[in-house]
Amino acid sequence: MNKILLIIKREYLSRVKKKSFLLVTFLVPLFLIGIYALTIYLTAKSFESNHAVVHLIDQSGLFAGKMNNNEQITFLEVSDDIAKEKARILNEEGKTFLLIIPPDMAESAQVELFAKETASLGVQGDVSNQLEQVLRDIAYAEAGIDRATVESINPEVHLSAKEITEEGEKDSSAGAAMGIAMSLSIVVYICLFLYGAQVMRGIIEEKSSRIVEVIISSVKPFQLMMGKIIGIGLVGLTQFILWIVLSSSLMGVASVGMTDGQEIRKQLTEQGLSGDEVQEVAKSQDGMFGKVTRELGKVDFQTIVITFLLYFFGGYLLYSALFAAVGSAVDSETETQQFMFPITIPLLFTYILSFGVLINDPHGPLSFWLSMIPFTSPIAMLVRVPFGVPTWEIVLSLVLLVGGFILTTWVAGRIYRVGILMYGKKASYKELVKWFRYKG
């Protein structure tokens, strides 16, 4: 036992002390935060847009004096000489536009906006919004409807999906659950391969550097194999926990600094927006952030993190034993291809299914069975967990996973102890079966 601990310690420390480990551990959260921060920065940036000047030729006479200047646009009514105005636009620097409203505007609803460069979508949107508002006001007036009355009628329905469970009702969120389920299946799929391959590479390294026989004269091959598997598994867990801690703390800091609704409101006011518009923008901001926060709030993160760590470690133990057997059977990484296929298939199968079947029908029979079979449960169950899974199913599936892991480790151990001493011999499946049957 003491020797296994020594092996675990070496496998763990030799990897954790590597510069690449530290780099990946700290860069990934920073990268995530970076993307998050960039998105927010760009969103904020879009509010402080460049000012545009729109020269207005209103041949219809409907819009004179009704276009509002704001932070984005200043409207200037100019003479009706289209040719002269067009020539002037050509000589203008910066964002100057020429808006021509034809006499039959009310019927055709066609206007033209000229500029040296095509107007940005923001300007285009703002101009057409204002035009529409004016036309709408005219229509309201003709129909004898008071605009304020219309605006006061603004029904909004908030539908909240609830699940009935034994503990009572709780909020459920299909949207957030789907997102989380998909990310979990991607993360587990990638990580099982990532860390499993590390086990395989470690074994190939020991075999090709010929140190393996020196070591197994001191410890049992099985101890060496398990020590390596557990050591690398702990490296994986360390990395995840650091990622979770670092990301969430950095996210926390970033969110407080950048998405404060009050802050945005204040900024907008300073930029000279009218109270109404500030209210409008702030509402949409609150709406977006609030909705995401509300949706995420319905998800039971604690359960997800715990089940994720359990299934990652269980699935990792199961698959890394198979990776270990492959590593022991070959002399170099290039020879691993033929054995990788059967390992990849169940994972790939579940992974692909998780996007279609599992997410759409997380409680159906296929989802249930896939989340019970140890070879597929690490992905299948994690996809289901955000949708809410009865505890007994999780427990049963974990017990089966442990059973599966004991089985694969036993099989892999028998192949491993023979394989690591077979130098320069190309192994076939037939050979592996033979090794498995050797005594002692």
Added chain:
Amino acid sequence: MLEIKNIVKQYANHRALDDVSTRVEQGSIFGLLGPNGAGKTSLIRIINQITAPDSGEVFFDGQPLSPDHIGRIGYLPEERGLYKKMEIGEQMLYLAQLKGLSKQEATSRIKHWFEKMEMQSWWHKKVEDLSKGMQQKVQFVATVVHQPDLIILDEPFTGFDPVNVNIIKEEILSLNRNGATIIFSTHRMESVEELCDSIVLINKSKKILDGKVREIKKAYRTNTYRVEHLSHDVQLASVEGLFAIESREDKGENTALTIKIAAGRTINDVLAHLLPIVQIHELKEIIPSIHDIFVQQVTTKASNPLISEQE
């Protein structure tokens, strides 16, 4: 020290060891000899408990082999190596601890050996930064650092450069003088012949003979001598019932003869005959080398005095 009894090791379609028995005396240097593929490495792996025999037993100091004995054995495998990216000192420490040493004890032993082998400055170096010769020294220290009572060296001198071979031979002999039992396993029989007290010869998974080197050689004496005498135009001839001349070599001033003494006569009888006739320059018994004995054993399958004795 080690008693090997009726070991059988069967792999899928070939038998690596077929009823092999032998014993290794405490404090001796023991040669485990045989051509490649004879089953030497299989036997060593069984002694090291890397694999288990299908039948038969190994006794270590009278007790059946158990994991407790692992720390008392030092093993230098034929296929050997070190972690390329690990620091030498750390690596030694790891290997010594795996053999059951405490960290503290391992550190002091390693420091002692590093001083002895003049490699103190290597502690923080990585294996990949060392020359081949330096790596061999490190590998040797890793084998003996836990002061094993039994040191097993599989093909110890292949892959080592000649300078290191001598350094390491000296170290092995000094360990042996201090009480360690040594097992050399090699297919190059001449390389260990003069070092070994006892040997076992294995061929095609079967033991063909074992025993003390001196006794084996005695048993395989052919009563053949090489006599060199001053020529002086004397032409010696075979004497019926005393000796027969098998070959004659003219070496200018001297003539060298290979003679076989007739049964029941001794070299003294031959000398008594020769002394009045020629001036003897050199006299030497031609003793078969272990290699010769081996070749004789496997090619002719002739009478085997030692095995027939036992049976």
